[in-house]
Structures are given as C-alpha cells and as structure tokens.
Amino acid sequence: MAQDMRREAIISLVQGVHKKTDQLGKIQLQKLVYFLQEAGVPLDYKFEIYHYGPYSFELADEMSSMDSLGVLSVAADPSGYGFNINVGSHGSKYRIDKRYLPKIDDVISNFGADTPAKLEVKSTVHFVNKVLKKQVRNPQEKVVVAKVRELKPRFTEAFISECFHELKGVRLI
Amino acid sequence: MSEGLPLSEALTIIRDPVHGFIKLNKTEMAIVASRPFQRLRYIRQLALTNLVYPGAEHSRFAHSLGVMNFATRIYDTLLEKHRDLLGWNQQRIEKNRQLLRLAALLHDIGHGPFSHASEELLGEKDHEPISSRLMSAKPLSDLIDGFAGVGITAKDVVAFFSAESIDPDIAFLREIYSGELDADKLDYLLRDSLYTGVHYGRFDFERLINSLILIEDPKGFGNNIVAVEYGGLHALEALVLARYFMFTQVYFHKIRRAFDHHLLEFLKRYVGKYPTSLSEYLDWDDNRVFALLQKHRKNDDNARRILERKPFKEAFTTHEHINDEQRTRFQWMWKEVRNNFKGVSMFCDTAEKSPHKFEKVSTYIMSRTTEKPALVWKESGIIKELKNIEQYRIFVGETHRKKIHEFCQDFWLNQGKKTE
Numbered sequence: 001m002a003q004d005m006r007r008e009a010i011i012s013l014v015q016g017v018h019k020k021t022d023q024l025g026k027i028q029l030q031k032l033v034y035f036l037q038e039a040g041v042p043l044d045y046k047f048e049i050y051h052y053g054p055y056s057f058e059l060a061d062e063m064s065s066m067d068s069l070g071v072l073s074v075a076a077d078p079s080g081y082g083f084n085i086n087v088g089s090h091g092s093k094y095r096i097d098k099r100y101l102p103k104i105d106d107v108i109s110n111f112g113a114d115t116p117a118k119l120e121v122k123s124t125v126h127f128v129n130k131v132l133k134k135q136v137r138n139p140q141e142k143v144v145v146a147k148v149r150e151l152k153p154r155f156t157e158a159f160i161s162e163c164f165h166e167l168k169g170v171r172l173i
Numbered sequence: 174m175s176e177g178l179p180l181s182e183a184l185t186i187i188r189d190p191v192h193g194f195i196k197l198n199k200t201e202m203a204i205v206a207s208r209p210f211q212r213l214r215y216i217r218q219l220a221l222t223n224l225v226y227p228g229a230e231h232s233r234f235a236h237s238l239g240v241m242n243f244a245t246r247i248y249d250t251l252l253e254k255h256r257d258l259l260g261w262n263q264q265r266i267e268k269n270r271q272l273l274r275l276a277a278l279l280h281d282i283g284h285g286p287f288s289h290a291s292e293e294l295l296g297e298k299d300h301e302p303i304s305s306r307l308m309s310a311k312p313l314s315d316l317i318d319g320f321a322g323v324g325i326t327a328k329d330v331v332a333f334f335s336a337e338s339i340d341p342d343i344a345f346l347r348e349i350y351s352g353e354l355d356a357d358k359l360d361y362l363l364r365d366s367l368y369t370g371v372h373y374g375r376f377d378f379e380r381l382i383n384s385l386i387l388i389e390d391p392k393g394f395g396n397n398i399v400a401v402e403y404g405g406l407h408a409l410e411a412l413v414l415a416r417y418f419m420f421t422q423v424y425f426h427k428i429r430r431a432f433d434h435h436l437l438e439f440l441k442r443y444v445g446k447y448p449t450s451l452s453e454y455l456d457w458d459d460n461r462v463f464a465l466l467q468k469h470r471k472n473d474d475n476a477r478r479i480l481e482r483k484p485f486k487e488a489f490t491t492h493e494h495i496n497d498e499q500r501t502r503f504q505w506m507w508k509e510v511r512n513n514f515k516g517v518s519m520f521c522d523t524a525e526k527s528p529h530k531f532e533k534v535s536t537y538i539m540s541r542t543t544e545k546p547a548l549v550w551k552e553s554g555i556i557k558e559l560k561n562i563e564q565y566r567i568f569v570g571e572t573h574r575k576k577i578h579e580f581c582q583d584f585w586l587n588q589g590k591k592t593e
Contacts, residue, residue: 048335051344151344152396
C-alpha cells in the first residue's frame with residue numbers, strides 16, 4: 001500500500017538520521033524525503049518551491065498524521081522555533097522494503113549530517129537544476145547559482161556554489 | 174450613469190453576501206463570462222450537503238470570486254506594510270497583484286461535478302492537472318493573454334500552479350493563496366458557514382487580515398514569511414476553531430458522508446472516468462449528473478437513495494478523537510461485522526485521511542512578552558488543546574441497521590475489551 005511505503009520510508013530516514021545527529025526538524029525531513037524520491041523511490045509526492053526550497057504539502061500532512069498516530073513524535077524544539085522529530089512509540093513496526101535500503105543509506109550518508117540551511121540550499125539547487133535541464137541540456141553552474149540566488153537572496157553566491165559542487169561530488173548534478 | 178469615468182468603465186461590481194462588493198476589471202470580467210468559468214455556477218461547493226443543510230446551494234462560481242477578493246486584500250495589506258522589505262517597483266507590484274488575482278479566480282476551474290465528491294473519476298490525484306490544461310487552452314488562454322500589457326500571459330498563470338515553478342515572486346504569492354492562513358480557507362469557511370447557517374464557521378476576518386505581517390524567518394534562514402501581529406491572536410484562534418467546528422458539524426456530518434458515498438458509487442458505475450477531452454469535460458456539471466440520476470432512479474439503489482433522500486444510516490460511530498487501542502478495536506470490529514453480516518450492503522467511513530490538521534500550526538505570532546515571533550500553538554492556550562479529528566463509522570441500510578448497531582455496541586463494550 002502506497003501510504004505504508006511512504007511511512008516506512010519516513011521512519012527509515014528518521015532512524016538513519018538519528019545515528020548521525022540529534023537534531024531533525026520538519027524542513028530537514030522534507031528535504032531528505034525529496035532526495036529519496038529523486039533517487040528513484042516511488043513515493044509520489046508533489047514537491048514545489050516553498051519557503052525553504054522543495055516542499056510537499058501532502059508530506060506535511062502525512063507527518064502530522066503520523067504524529068497523531070504515534071508513529072512519529074513531533075515535539076517543539078526547546079528554542080521555541082521549529083520541531084524535533086523522532087520515531088514514535090508505534091513506529092517500530094514500519095520496516096522499508098529491503099531493496100530500497102541502499103537508497104536510504106545513500107541519502108543519509110550524503111545529507112544526514114547537513115545543517116537545515118545547507119539542506120535548504122542543496123535541495124533548491126537540485127530542484128532548479130532539474131527544472132532548467134528540461135530547457136537546456138546541461139545548465140551551467142553560474143545559471144543555476146544565479147537562479148537559486150534569486151529564490152534565496154540571503155545566501156551568498158559562494159555558499160550556493162559550494163552546495164552545487166557537493167551535489168556534483170555525489171553525482172546528483 | 175457614470176459614462177465617461179474611466180474607473181466605472183473598467184470595473185464591474187458584483188454583490189456577494191460574504192464580501193459585499195467585489196470589483197473586477199474588464200478582462201477579468203471576460204474570463205468570468207467565458208464558458209469554463211460560467212460552468213462553475215453549476216458545481217455545488219459542498220456537493221449534496223444541501224440534503225442536510227438546505228441553504229448549502231452555493232457554487233464554486235461565487236467562491237472563486239471570493240478567493241480572488243481575499244487574496245487581493247491580503248496582498249494589499251502586506252504590500253502596504255512592507256513595500257520596502259520586498260523592494261519591488263510599481264510595475265512588479267502591479268504585475269504580481271494581477272497574477273495573484275487571476276490564479277485565485279481560476280484555481281478551481283477544473284473542478285468536477287459536486288466538487289471533491291467525484292474527484293476519484295478524474296483519473297488524477299486532484300483537479301489541478303485539468304485546471305492547468307483549461308488555462309492553457311482557448312478560450313481562457315486568449316483571455317488571460319489580454320493581460321500581456323502588464324506582463325502576464327496564460328503561461329504565467331499555469332506556472333503559478335506548476336510544481337516546477339522556480340520564480341521567487343510566485344513562491345511568495347503562493348503563500349497568500351495556499352499557506353496556513355490563505356485566501357481559499359478564509360473564503361470557504363465564511364461562505365460555507367453563511368450558506369449552511371452553521372455559525373461556528375464565522376470569525377473576525379477583518380481583524381485577521383489587518384493583523385498580517387511579513388517577518389524574517391526566526392529560524393534564521395533569511396526568508397520573509399507571513400505572520401500575525403499579537404493583536405490578531407484571538408482572530409486567528411477563532412479561524413482555527415471555525416475550521417475545527419466546520420469539520421465536525423458540516424464536512425464530516427454523517428448524512429453528508431453517506432450521500433458522498435452513494436454519489437461516488439453511482440458515478441463509478443455509470444460514468445467510470447470523466448472524459449479527457451476538454452470540451453467534453455466541460456459538459457460535465459452537477460445538472461448532468463442529476464439527469465443521469467433521474468434516468469437510473471428506478472434501477473439503481475444509490476440513485477434512488479439520493480433522489481428520495483434515503484441515505485444509509487449510521488449503525489455505529491466512534492467519538493471524534495480515538496486513541497490507538499480504539500482504532501485497533503474498530504478495525505477488528507469492522508472485520509467481524511462483515512463476517513457476521515455477509516451479503517449485507519454497508520460501508521465503513523474513515524476520516525483518517527482527510528485534511529483536518531489542527532495540531533501544531535506552524536504560523537508565527539509576535540509574542541507580547543518577548544516581542545519576538547513565537548509559534549502560535551505555543552502562544553495560544555486554545556490551539557494547544559485541539560486534537561486531530563479521527564472518527565470511524567459504519568453505515569448500513571435501514572433494514573439491517575438495528576441488528577448491526579446492537580452487534581457493534583456489544584462488541585465495542587464487551588468482546589473488544591476482553592483481549593486488551
């Protein structure tokens with residue numbers, strides 16, 4: 001069932017990230033799911049550019065449902081801003097299909113330790129590159145960076161460019 | 174009467190019970206006058222809810238005008254307060270305002286008959302793909318291109334709804350159209366409340382709109398996000414409560430849910446899928462479905478139940494907020510009911526997947542104590558206490574209702590408990 005598979009994927013990501021860091025918020029999880037879907041796991045979420053880059057409203061609803069079912073635990077961060085996500089008391093029954101495990105591992109190893117800001121920019125760079133690719137075969141780095149800068153004016157060109165190269169390094173661009 | 178005055182030449186004024194007067198310019202009026210838009214008059218906003226609340230005869234037509242009006246008011250409020258923050262020149266302000274108005278006006282253009290009740294027949298997740306196709310085709314594309322003077326073509330409006338849009342202005346405009354405090358929600362709550370007569374859906378929208386501000390994201394990512402001034406807290410609480418009550422009193426009303434079921438079953442049998450050709454699709458509205466219902470009144474049980482207002486009745490319901498144990502108990506019970514009453518026509522209705530999230534609203538409000546943004550559900554005692562609605566029900570025809578009701582009562586109270 002598609003919904004179960006989505007939940008399995010989300011739980012697997014949450015478990016994986018917590019091996020690397022204590023901090024996991026809603027935005028980070030959105031981006032990790034984005035990259036997992038881009039890696040070919042058929043989760044069928046519709047991502048669009050929102051505040052912090054690619055975002056799926058359906059996924060946000062899913063997280064909220066999972067929270068109320070006790071599958072995830074979404075608690076307010078002590079800072080007062082944002083949330084901390086953990087596996088809930090009913091989350092352990094969800095196990096993702098083994099064939100997707102390598103992809104989960106890839107996403108965790110590539111992005112699991114990234115800060116929310118870095119994930120925001122990386123996912124936006126990836127999204128913009130993907131859209132531009134439909135217009136030209138190989139969008140140039142400077143074109144992608146300029147477009148991301150338009151969307152995220154507070155980030156420096158150097159930082160966006162660094163994200164571009166890191167994505168290239170793991171062959172996602 | 175006002176001949177010669179450019180303003181009156183350019184504007185048409187439509188009286189609306191929620192908004193008072195809604196003003197449209199000449200090109201917007203041409204869109205409203207087009208066949209695809211006029212079709213919205215014949216698509217009820219709340220499907221067969223009029224069989225529960227007789228006043229609920231309102232259509233997607235007026236709702237679309239209303240969303241355009243609210244979107245404009247939110248936009249104007251934010252621009253008035255934050256023109257410097259956005260740094261847009263006059264031309265960009267006007268273009269974006271018009272683009273937002275068009276997107277809001279056309280957001281429901283592809284809705285199928287009876288709104289969401291028949292969405293399953295679209296062959297897509299929702300009505301958005303067909304909406305985009307309608308905006309890209311004549312007559313709408315030609316009419317939208319009439320805004321080329323301010324830099325807008327049909328492609329821009331389609332891009333507004335496209336998941337692949339990478340335009341920064343559109344990302345901002347989308348928040349007004351589909352964020353947590355969006356124009357669509359404001360209009361449907363107030364409109365549905367007015368027409369059903371269910372007053373719980375009312376809230377002080379004037380106060381709320383005037384309390385909207387743009388703030389720099391407190392998470393430090395440098396984005397501008399829509400937030401609420403402290404003075405708007407109670408208006409915002411009222412909106413969240415309005416939504417909560419409208420779900421419990423109207424959208425999840427047991428008889429409405431039963432009619433949604435009868436309608437969908439009927440349509441799946443006699444229509445299957447709506448046509449993919451735009452011109453043929455536009456021929457489908459509530460009236461056409463009613464004609465089909467009439468045709469099958471004598472040979473189809475669902476058609477008869479709708480037209481004679483004899484829906485399946487509720488044989489069992491959980492309360493509105495169930496816990497894990499109750500959810501498991503219900504699922505077990507439903508299995509047992511089907512085993513014990515084989516051949517009896519019935520259905521189970523679950524509100525689990527419906528969009529009714531009230532918990533942990535991510536909107537920020539300016540705290541009076543710290544003068545910094547705070548998550549509204551932490552700042553508001555009322556919102557903090559709200560739980561998701563999750564309700565399961567069993568519906569069945571009158572003949573077997575009593576027996577199934579008794580079976581469920583017994584199971585729920587006794588048998589289901591034994592294995593805990």
